Amino acid sequence: MPVQHAYTMKAGTKSKLLLVYATSAEGMFGKTGLAKNLSAGSAAYIREGDSTARRVPIVEGRVGEWASGALAEVDPELLPGVYQFGAPDEMLAEGSARAVLLIRFSDTVIKPVEINLVAYDPQDAERIGVWSLAGHKRHEFLRQALPRFTEMELALGEQAEKELKVKLNAEKES
Numbered sequence: 001m002p003v004q005h006a007y008t009m010k011a012g013t014k015s016k017l018l019l020v021y022a023t024s025a026e027g028m029f030g031k032t033g034l035a036k037n038l039s040a041g042s043a044a045y046i047r048e049g050d051s052t053a054r055r056v057p058i059v060e061g062r063v064g065e066w067a068s069g070a071l072a073e074v075d076p077e078l079l080p081g082v083y084q085f086g087a088p089d090e091m092l093a094e095g096s097a098r099a100v101l102l103i104r105f106s107d108t109v110i111k112p113v114e115i116n117l118v119a120y121d122p123q124d125a126e127r128i129g130v131w132s133l134a135g136h137k138r139h140e141f142l143r144q145a146l147p148r149f150t151e152m153e154l155a156l157g158e159q160a161e162k163e164l165k166v167k168l169n170a171e172k173e174s
Helices: 135-145 147-173
Strands: 005-010 017-024 041-047 070-075 079-086 098-105 108-110 113-118
Touching: 017 098, 098 108
Parallel strands: 005 113
Antiparallel strands: 017 079, 017 108, 041 098, 070 079, 098 113
């Protein structure tokens, strides 16, 4: 399935705004004006493991403001064909690893949006959302995950310990 965007976000994320790109049926140019006739469109999603798709009512949206199913045209002159869509919180809820969203309008191509739902926050620049990796827990994790690094670290520590013993013995003798 050709995917327009593959988002990765933490399962349970709320009030998420997605960007989609609409083209004419020929796919040559960005399609503008879809937000003027929302009743002509439809949206639905399915989550991995679900047995049925769920319809999402499309409602009028405003750029930068979230509402479930809200569709807003970003800027028809600067970014023709770019729309913002308010992803329903239920679509991003915990309990599934993936969701696919389809938004359809006649004579318009909007490729599916795939969303990978993960257990960590991929936007957390410090710990990628794995809070338990702070402090000593982080070091324990790294030692288990990177055993060769641990061996190098141990060898460096042993060398430093030998040098310290030599220095201490030299001080005792003087």
